[in-house]
Amino acid sequence: MKPRLVLSYALLVLIGCACLYPALWTVLSSFRVGNSLFSDHFIPTKWTLDHYRDLFRDRDTRSIPYATWYLNTLKVSTVSMVLGTLIQLLTAYAFSRFRFNGRKSLMTVTLILGMFPGFLSIMALFVIFNTLNLLDTQWALIIVYSAGAALGMFVAKGFFDTIPRSLEEAARIDGASHMRIFTNIILPLSRPIITYISLTTFAGAWVDFIFARMILRTPEKWTLAVGLWNIIDAYNSTEFTLFAAGCVLVAIPITTLFMYTQRFLVDGLTAGASKG
């Protein structure tokens, strides 16, 4: 083998280790006996499943209602996913399929507002929710996640653009209404894009920390991101193995989803660059 290739493989292995190490370390820590961050061995000498059991068990000494957090996160993410996907599909479909007055300017506004980083308005949302007494409700969080979904519609619009118009025209000649065309022709054809949108909105809500911490105040209402952050912040790593187990359970669904949606990844990332 050439020296260049040997060097390349060495680098690749090194980078690979760096990529894997944190995940591997966390998984191994979650099976380790004891609760401390410190350990003499990378691979635990004694294995246990206690930490996973502990997560779902009530204890008086500390308040880590992990099961509740998991359910909260599941609830918030699922509802936001349904609402957000619906809103995004409607917007994308309207822009892709109809030529109405003001379409161009509305699309420009969408593009510009979409570039506005959502959480810059965090101060305003905080004050508004606070004044209207909506702070500490999960509905406020769901609204925040799904209300702006329309602004991310460009990937979906690109998809709708590729569905041939002749299909609809044929249906229209047969006397189908707008609604019927949408539900019976467009929706079945757009299963891939629906999957993509719902998975990304679901994952987005699942991993969000910024808004969740702003809105949710009582531990029973927290989502996983806030809860896990709080374990580290409040217990200062004294419950590390428990935290590691919590992390593993949070990451599994998202990582699986991600591996599944990988093929859309490049489209999603470059959407900002080529839309218009």
Place this chain on the structure above:
Amino acid sequence: MKRHAAAAGWLSALCAGLGQWYNRQYAKGLLLVLIHAAGIYLIAAKLSPYLKGLYTLGTKGQHLEKVGKISKMVPGDHSIFMMIHGVMAALVAVLFVVIYILNIRDAVAVGRRRELEKDPRSLNSSVFPWMLLALPIIGVVFFTIMPIVFTSLIAFTNYASPNHIPPKNLVDWVGFATFHKLFNLNVWSNTFFGVMTWTFIWAVLATVTCYFGGILVALLINQQGVRFKGFWRMLFIIPYAIPQFVSLLIMRNMLNEKFGPINQYFRAFGLEGLPWLNDPIWAKVSVIVVNMWIGIPVSMVLVMGILTNIPKDLYEAADVDGASPWMKFRNITLPYVLFATAPILITQFAGNINNFNVIFLLTGGNPATMAYNNAGETDLLVTWLYKLTLDFNQYNIAAAVSILIFLFIATLAIVMYRRTRSFREEDMIQ
């Protein structure tokens, strides 16, 4: 030929719906007349007190009042309530104005079609897309536009703890005093300029390291002779697949000065270990390195996508001309990749200015410093404004900072938008 367009337009300007009535669209006309009436009634009777409240922000604070013989605390005007109501009222008023203008345009358009003796009804098909867009528009107006308006308003008030928090006290318009404070008053300006400088250094370094790191890794995998390309790609994408908050919190533990595994390895080699997150300089190094771990996979995936798109005949032509591998890389691959990823570079830069997660979850903005007001050494403008809002209730300063960040990002966005336009028109590489 009759002049339907002008007649319908003037009638609609007089009262919404009359022009439609003239065009024999009776149902639409009736609806618009009703909307016009409702609009006038609402603006005159209901909305004007709110609009006035937006102007005054309340006149009476919480105060003592004599009720019979005893004095009682009476709640005063709630300035922020009044502001929210005022903004909503203004939005509703704007909505009416928009409907009014659209109504005139519609009347003129239908009138013109009648002049040309076309079927005016074919315009009606444009109602359906608006039905689809109704819900999205409401969502965006109330949860994207209204907060933006609200933020810009708060920046010009004195809404901040401890002296101006309703319902106890009133809030007032103060003009540019907040910005003045931010720029000139030492307590605030030191923090502001300090944090801003670090934000820029961070954004540049974070973008550049991830971008070139991504290109290097992609090229490494894509070399001729390297096998299992799919496997390496999959492996290197793992950091991106793990939820960010999880990996950041884990990193925070790994870098723990006393018990973390990184320092443990240092000690195994007889070294002392480093204060990764507790020393001002090392904390900055740590956030940039950890950000590379998170950000390089993204750039790598993008660059790998571009590499497969480079036309093979370019290389074949280069081979015919006898180019060395280095020359091919220098003159084909690199320009192609740089050109195609330039817009992404701008988005990533903008994203890094606002990279809340990496800073807040990893260091929380710490280590703390006496030099700053409510901020730590690694705080970015966004994490600072988050703290100002949630922990210190300095709403007006937070609003002013948001506006400044927004202006900067907006400039970038416009540049970006222009560029994407030009991208579509010119050929990829001359």
